[in-house]
Structures are given as structure tokens and as C-alpha cells.
Amino acid sequence: MSRNIRTRFAPSPTGYLHIGGVRTALFSWAFSKKNQGKFILRIEDTDLDRSTPESVQAILDGMHWVGLDYDEGPFYQTQRFDRYAAMIQELLVAGHAYYDYTTKEELEAMRAQAEAKGEHFWYDRRWRPEAGKTLPCIPEGIPPVVRFKMPLDGITAWDDLVKGHIEISNHELDDLIIARADGSPTYNFCVVVDDFDMNITHVIRGDDHVNNTPKQINILKAMKAALPQYAHLPMILNESGAKMSKRRDAVSVVDYDRQGILPEALLNYLARLGWGHGDDEFFSMAQFIDWFDLADVSPSASRFNHEKLLWLNAQHIKNTADDVLSVMVRPRLHVRGIEEQEQPALANIIKLVKERVQDLNQLADECAYFYAKATPTAEETAKHWDNDAPPRMLRFAERLEALNNWTAEDIHALFKPFCDDEGIKMGKLGMPLRLAVCGTSKTPSIDAVLALIGREEVLRRIRE
Ligand code: GLU
Numbered sequence: 001m002s003r004n005i006r007t008r009f010a011p012s013p014t015g016y017l018h019i020g021g022v023r024t025a026l027f028s029w030a031f032s033k034k035n036q037g038k039f040i041l042r043i044e045d046t047d048l049d050r051s052t053p054e055s056v057q058a059i060l061d062g063m064h065w066v067g068l069d070y071d072e073g074p075f076y077q078t079q080r081f082d083r084y085a086a087m088i089q090e091l092l093v094a095g096h097a098y099y100d101y102t103t104k105e106e107l108e109a110m111r112a113q114a115e116a117k118g119e120h121f122w123y124d125r126r127w128r129p130e131a132g133k134t135l136p137c138i139p140e141g142i143p144p145v146v147r148f149k150m151p152l153d154g155i156t157a158w159d160d161l162v163k164g165h166i167e168i169s170n171h172e173l174d175d176l177i178i179a180r181a182d183g184s185p186t187y188n189f190c191v192v193v194d195d196f197d198m199n200i201t202h203v204i205r206g207d208d209h210v211n212n213t214p215k216q217i218n219i220l221k222a223m224k225a226a227l228p229q230y231a232h233l234p235m236i237l238n239e240s241g242a243k244m245s246k247r248r249d250a251v252s253v254v255d256y257d258r259q260g261i262l263p264e265a266l267l268n269y270l271a272r273l274g275w276g277h278g279d280d281e282f283f284s285m286a287q288f289i290d291w292f293d294l295a296d297v298s299p300s301a302s303r304f305n306h307e308k309l310l311w312l313n314a315q316h317i318k319n320t321a322d323d324v325l326s327v328m329v330r331p332r333l334h335v336r337g338i339e340e341q342e343q344p345a346l347a348n349i350i351k352l353v354k355e356r357v358q359d360l361n362q363l364a365d366e367c368a369y370f371y372a373k374a375t376p377t378a379e380e381t382a383k384h385w386d387n388d389a390p391p392r393m394l395r396f397a398e399r400l401e402a403l404n405n406w407t408a409e410d411i412h413a414l415f416k417p418f419c420d421d422e423g424i425k426m427g428k429l430g431m432p433l434r435l436a437v438c439g440t441s442k443t444p445s446i447d448a449v450l451a452l453i454g455r456e457e458v459l460r461r462i463r464e
Helices: 019-034 053-064 081-093 103-114 185-198 207-222 254-259 265-271 285-291 307-317 322-335 345-358 362-373 378-384 390-402 408-422 426-437 446-453 455-463
Strands: 006-009 038-043 074-077 098-099 145-148 157-160 164-169 178-179 202-206 229-233
Touching: 006 019, 019 038, 019 053, 019 202, 019 229, 019 265, 019 285, 019 446, 038 408, 053 074, 053 178, 053 207, 053 254, 081 098, 081 164, 081 178, 098 322, 145 207, 157 185, 157 207, 157 229, 164 207, 164 446, 178 185, 178 362, 202 207, 202 362, 207 229, 229 426, 254 322, 265 285, 265 307, 265 322, 322 362, 345 362, 345 446, 390 408, 390 426, 408 426, 408 446, 426 446, 426 455, 446 455
Parallel strands: 006 038, 038 074, 202 229
Antiparallel strands: 098 145, 145 178, 157 164
8 A cells, every 4th residue: 555645845044935935845745645645844954053033934934925834844054963863872783883983084084085095985885784894993082973874885766756767876975074073964864863753655756865865765774764756846047047046036936926926826827837737827725736746847947937926917917806805905005004995895896906906016006096195197197187187077076066966877877978968078077087096007997997986085075
């Protein structure tokens, strides 16, 4: 019987939640959901110099914001030091690991020698116990590191679910340090113990870890663990084809929130980076889970395309319920100093304007003038506001005031007769009217806008 699928996302909390990390988490999450498995969050915080509580929080917040829910965790490696220490002892006792008392000076000498010969530096395994070999005398006052006994011959191989068959000669593997001289466990070792203890069946992670995999496989074998399957995901490059960098690119999920990207749109976009389902561009996470298969993940790097993200974002805005969008727009109005009022209801405004925008900031801008008239730009004023405009707007206000039913249709019905009476084209009414009421000429149908703003407020704004 196959094991229950268990995947994990294991970020190191040394900065922010990176967009590449979110894509890794997404694929791991989708794979577990698709297979009725469990998705586990593990915080790899053993690098005490670089891990910060703020960064842990950024990861938790980021995961929450994108909506990638985990079934277990967060587990913290720093809370598992006893377990790592116990496992190191087990490997020592079983003869899979050994104490190494090599001094810094000796290591330097080995390194210098290798460099002089133009060779790769290897630890010469002088402390590795072998049958018939006499080990050096244990020096005094040197706290040893613990090294893992890598196999000396043969190959380590796995069938990567994304990259295909990968193998490496064991000659290329050093006897890895698994515990430092102060007893603290090292990175690759913690990952292995965790994947083992957490019963991870599928390790889905960035392909920057391909080189770690043979080391990890050999440790797992020594621990008599069932090997997980590996899927190494290719990198996401920026639009110029370079590695995403904090300086040039939006790389933290918070940046996308700030840009007004919906979490669903970001996930939809990230799903399409390196994975595809025919020509489908716009889809929900439920569809993604349904369609997702690691076999369809491309083994080569993909490029970020901001235009496409914005296009998808617009689709998601159109497809998101107005009251859900209200919740997202509200804080954005607040930052703009706009006070939401009962009338018009924010959801009704959103319904009217949401087809016009690509992100939530634009959406907030489009909602803002319903509550407080914007200040028209000099350009717009010059273009649409002449000396005839003020008296004409006042004359139109009278017709609005006299209207029986305050509906978009009835307001609309006023336009033609008014323009005929004034001897003007519709543009000479519509544009100044927009400026007078909204403070911007860029609005949806002005009849619908006026209907929503309400008669009293419309008249007040025109007469002001
Ligand atoms: N902590 C590693 C990282 O942030 C991931 C390790 C793994 O997935 O095995 O890149």
C-alpha cells in the first residue's frame, strides 16, 4: 500500500517570504491536496545568526495572506535540537558517523595542499574508522565534530519527478559534518531528520537544493528511512532573464499586496510559471488542484511577466464578489484619507467600476470619488472646463433636481433633450459634468455614477 502523501514547505526565516518560495509552497500544497495528503510547514531556523522572529512572522503572515493553509506545523527546528542530538548518537553507535578531531590548522593545511595541486578540497577522512586502520591519538582539548560516513564507492541516484533521472558518483561526496564542534547539528542533517520524523513522502523544493539531495539520501539510508520522492522546481527569473533580486524586483509577497494584487491572482500566476494545463490561463485554486501533476512541471526556468500578472489580476477582480472586494478596498480608502459612507454602499460602487481596473489600488481610486470629489488635474480642467461650463452645469442641476425617479435610466433620459436645448454635443455635457461631480473625467457611465452618488450630494457638488 502506498504511504499517505505528506509534503512540506521548509523556508529559512532569514528575510521575507520570497515569491519563489511561494511558488514552491504552492506546488507542494497543491500536490498534497490533490492526493488527499497533508501539507506541513516547517521553519528551518537553525541558522541562529540569520534567522529572526520578524522573518518567521513574515512567513506566517505571507502564507496566511496567499491562503496556503497547512495541516501540520509550523514546526521549528530550533525546538528539535534534542532530537537531532539523539539521532547523531544513534548514527555514531551504529557506525554511520564518527568523531573527527582534526584541528583548524590541519584542515587549513589540507586545503592549501589541494589548492597547490589545483584540486578540489576534500577532507582526507583521517578520522574515519575502517577495518584494519589505526586512527590517530585523540588530541586533548579539541572538541570534535561529527562526520557522516558517505559511501566510498558506487553512485547515488534518484528519479526526480521534475528533472528526471539524476545520479552522482559517491566519490564526489565528502564525509559531511553533521554536528559542529559545539554539538549543534548542521543544515542538511536537520532537514533529513525532519523529513524522516515528519514522514515526508515528497520533497518538493527549489532546484538550488539538487546538490544537497545525494547527501540527504545517504543519511536517510543510514537511518533506514523510506526514501521520499524528490521534485526539484526550476527557478523563477525576472523579466530580463536574471535571478530575481530584492533591489530590482518585487520579490516579497508583501510587495504584491502593496501593489494591489489579489492573492488568488498571484497564486494563479505562479501556478502558470513552470506548469501548464493546455491553454488555460485564468483558473481557480480548486481547478489548479484538480489539474496539478508534477509530471507537467517544466524542468527549465521560467520568466516573470508583470503584464500577465496584471491581466490575471483584472480577471480575478472581475470574478471576485463585490463584498469580498470591499473588505480589501476599505483599508486602501483609509490610507487615501477617504471616509466610507453608508451611501453609496461600497459594494455597489465596486460593482460599477471593477471592470475598469487591474489592481486594488486602481479600484480604490475609482471608488474614492464617490465619497469625496477628487481634485481635477490642470490638464483635465483645461480640456473640459471652459467659461460656459459653470452656468451650463447649474442649468443641468435644475433638471436633475426636478427629476421624478432618481435612476440611471431617468438621468440618462435627460441628456439628449438638454444637449438639444443647449445646442451642444454630448461630450460638452458629460465631461464637465464628470469634473463637476467626480473631479475626474475618467469614470464609468456618468448616469450610473450620478445615480449611485445620490441626488442631494450630486446637486451639492455641482452647485459648490
Ligand atoms: N530551508 C530551505 C530553503 O529555504 C529549504 C530546504 C528544503 O526544502 O529542503 O531554501
